[in-house]
Amino acid sequence: MTPDPLAPPGDLLQQPFTPVDPARALAFDDVHRRYPALAGFRAGLGRTTLLDVPSVPGGARIVAKCEWENPVGSIKDRTAYALVADALRTHGDRPAGELRLLAYSGGDLAAAMSSLSTVTGVVTRFVLASFSPRSLLDTLESRGCPVDLVPKERGFLFTIRTAQRIAAEEPGWTLVFQHANPVNVAMHEATTGQEILADLGDRRPDLWLASIGSGGTLIGVLRALRARFPEITAVGVTPAESPYANPDAPSGQQTYEGSGGHGHGIRQPFVKAYDHVISAHEHVTYPDAFRAMGEFFDLTGVRIGSSAAANWLVAKQYAARMPASSLIVTVFPCTGSPEQWAELGR
Template sequence: MTAAPAVLAPAPAADTAASAHPLPHIERAMAARRPGREAIDAPFAPLERIAHTLLPGLATLRPALGDTPLVPVPSRAGRGTVWLKAEAANLTGTVKARTAYALICAAVARAGTARVRLVEYSGGSLAVALAHLCAHLGLDLHLAVPHGAPERLVTALRRDGARVSRGREGTGFLGAMDEAARIAEDEDRYLLLQHCAPEAVSVHRERTGVEITTRLAREHIRPHVFAASVGSAGTLVGVAQTLRLRRPDCAAFAVFPAEAPYGDPEAPTGAPRMNGTGGLGHGLRQPLLAPYEADFAFADVTYPQALDAMRLLRRTQRVAISSSAAGAWLTASRALDEGPRGRHAVAVAAGRGTTEEWADAANR
């Protein structure tokens, strides 16, 4: 039996740079570009229109993004139904394709030119999406990945024409963030900075969230719960905003690894945890989530719990999802299974899972 994830009270507010750390480049970048609610709540569509005019190739990518399936599966104890937003149907196979597209649109629109040189950090899925889209668009891209990123990933990124650098050993994901910020300074590149990018929220508010509410309305389904694992928090915040326009009473859960919770006070490490999600370390809080903390409950899921849930869903439902998606399903299940029978939840299934995740799951 997979243990249910612990559900935590909302984390207390804290300054994003609350504790000093030896990663000055990303600290400067986040302090300069941390958005407020007004920026986060601004629409994405105007930026997209400008970007399409400046770089028409972006319009050819748009049809390959979105309109992904919403797949109903039982909750963990079978008392309700969790609708998985199956983002593996996107170009490059993950929800991060939507985010990559939005980041590029915003960069081109704000720069006022298609001749923009980009840099960004990623632990995997966003890097793959950015490399693929930039190769299609002919954009110059430099990516920073954590020191321990699989060589398989680095090879794939370089195959798509991206330059790749690694963060310093022992600095985890935050080290990749710092390396990207350093590259932006040294090479005069535009840092996409997903954690401070309002478009990472608005694209999901206007696209992913609308797709979910439209499908549920067609099925006459009322969602009681929404859960998503948190990377930059763009998907979580954007979809929650749209769901609550239709269903103000829908409970929303921000899901984090137990090994790296929101506002994690410890120094970052490369310890195994759900892929593509987690606290940044040194007490830092995701700037896209920080203004909305009171709107969410926080839940944590251990990596073994997520791996067991991946195996369970593949065995019983023939659904392959990533560890972060499994964490969202477990959290949504907990909320449903503690209440009356017959209720519904939505969980974001970010992708099908990496080779490494499924190898870890097989060894459980």
């Protein structure tokens, strides 16, 4: 395993995670009173469809949470709300203009946080990899959000390290660290996970699987499902080009969106805390995920992003090995970018 030469002292990316009570972590009533538009955004979150999706003949049934139905269009709307509300709670009753947030993102978090920037008046700066689609960069520019682009060849870990360096060198910026803030997991436990339980009704899920970005969705939902179904199996999905706990330096290869290991043996803190619970980690190449976007659209007429497509591919692999009476639950985080769909010709 090669050590990460850019890891700062007390690296948040390598600190242990301890879950917190969602009711306490998400107590944002005072923030809502000061920022009614943020309360309105929260009211529009969630209640997304749990959709039956194509499985394999004779295999387990697959259902997926359709997170593009959130206000800005992805599962990161939930995370962005919790992170911004938490930052405003810490900021207290000082003017919003005195708070300047700095966030790293693979794409969807930036879109969601930039929307919240416009309704709260909080300036938000983003560190993104240079593979970010033009449509996203145009959106961020239109919302007045500064962007620092880092070379895509350095991998997503370098995006995180760049944000950490900026925060250390420019103390006027408050770093929003999605990989370590417990409100990330709490939000998915209290909303995404609870919604899935309500949508399931009297059905019993056998397997929960999700792609790992920060790990907030995988672990938050897992905590909610295990509270009712302690025997449920959990599987993490990451790109084959950048697998979870990869011991080598990041390769910089293109991966499916919003997910991936960091390299140098670094494991996402939320997931590392549950390594003893997660039964397997599966890997999907970018070309396979990209092709599956088109395949799913041809079958259903529904657009899904590449991380959703990766989840679907792995779900089908497990469905083929499980009886038809079994139920697999997964999540479709977003619909993908206009650039991807143009390349697919759909």
